[in-house]
Amino acid sequence: MIDRVEELARAFERFPGIGPRQAKRFVYHLLNVSGYDRERVADLIHHLADDVRQCPYCMRFANFSGVACTYCTDPNRDDALLLVVEKDQDLAALERANAYRGRYFVLGGVLTLSGKGAIRERELIATIERQIPLGLTELVLALSATSEGEHTSDRVREIVTPLRDHLRISVLGRGLATGSELEYSDAETLSGALQNRKET
Numbered sequence: 001m002i003d004r005v006e007e008l009a010r011a012f013e014r015f016p017g018i019g020p021r022q023a024k025r026f027v028y029h030l031l032n033v034s035g036y037d038r039e040r041v042a043d044l045i046h047h048l049a050d051d052v053r054q055c056p057y058c059m060r061f062a063n064f065s066g067v068a069c070t071y072c073t074d075p076n077r078d079d080a081l082l083l084v085v086e087k088d089q090d091l092a093a094l095e096r097a098n099a100y101r102g103r104y105f106v107l108g109g110v111l112t113l114s115g116k117g118a119i120r121e122r123e124l125i126a127t128i129e130r131q132i133p134l135g136l137t138e139l140v141l142a143l144s145a146t147s148e149g150e151h152t153s154d155r156v157r158e159i160v161t162p163l164r165d166h167l168r169i170s171v172l173g174r175g176l177a178t179g180s181e182l183e184y185s186d187a188e189t190l191s192g193a194l195q196n197r198k199e200t
Contacts, residue, residue, distance in 0.1 A: 005031075057127060059106040059120055060088050071104060078102040079135040082128065084156060085142050086110050086149070094142065102140070103131065110148040111155055119152060121159050132166050141171045 005027050012023035030038055052061050055069035062069040071077065081102025085091050086109060094100050105127050107119040128136065141156060143149035157169060 057130075058091075058104045059108060059123060060091055060104065076101070079131065080137045081140060082131055082136055082138070083140040083142050084124070086144060086152070090142065090144075103136075107143075107152065107156075110143065110146075110152040112148050113151055117148070117152075119155070121155075124156070125159060125163075128160060128163055128167070132163070137167055139167050139169045141169065143171075 005024075008027045008030075009020065009023040012018055012026045013020060015023075018026075030041070051063050053064065054061050055064065055072055057068045057072040060069060060071070062071075064070060066073060078101050081100075082105055083094070083100060083102055084105045084107060085094070086107050088106055091104050091106060094104075105120075105124055107124065109117050109119055111117045111119060128139065139156075139160065141153045143153050153171065160167075160169065
């Protein structure tokens with residue numbers, strides 16, 4: 001007989017940042033809510049990919065009906081700026097801060113010092129090459145202030161070297177503490193980091 005509590009807890013443990021105890025809390029919470037609430041959660045998970053797609057330009061996941069997401073098709077955004085983040089949550093944090101009106105690109109992760117991890121290198125180069133004729137002049141590296149974030153920034157600088165004649169590369173300025181992740185930074189800190197960005 002399948003132990004559904006353990007099976008579901010193990011499934012939750014695969015989520016980023018979720019350990020065994022928190023996974024079990026999720027399971028017991030679901031057991032304590034109504035059958036309707038459980039069905040609603042199951043239905044939302046089942047149909048998640050029906051409307052949410054990955055934008056082919058910025059690579060973020062979003063609800064959109066056209067060829068690209070609302071950020072990429074918004075004519076009021078600044079084509080001169082392309083801000084590179086690790087994950088969708090970082091992009092969402094910057095949007096909440098309401099301090100940036102340029103374009104985005106989501107790398108999809110970071111590279112570790114041991115050589116693990118992967119980022120969307122080809123897609124980033126394609127996006128930059130597509131944006132340069134539209135007026136792109138600055139690539140803003142908005143990666144976490146961690147050793148992995150620094151290592152990933154170094155790799156991005158390396159792969160965009162052939163395009164350096166067309167754009168400057170900057171990083172977020174003071175305000176972000178070493179070791180901090182963008183996703184958890186408050187709006188004021190993010191705004192200050194963007195305003196005080198420096199060329200690298």
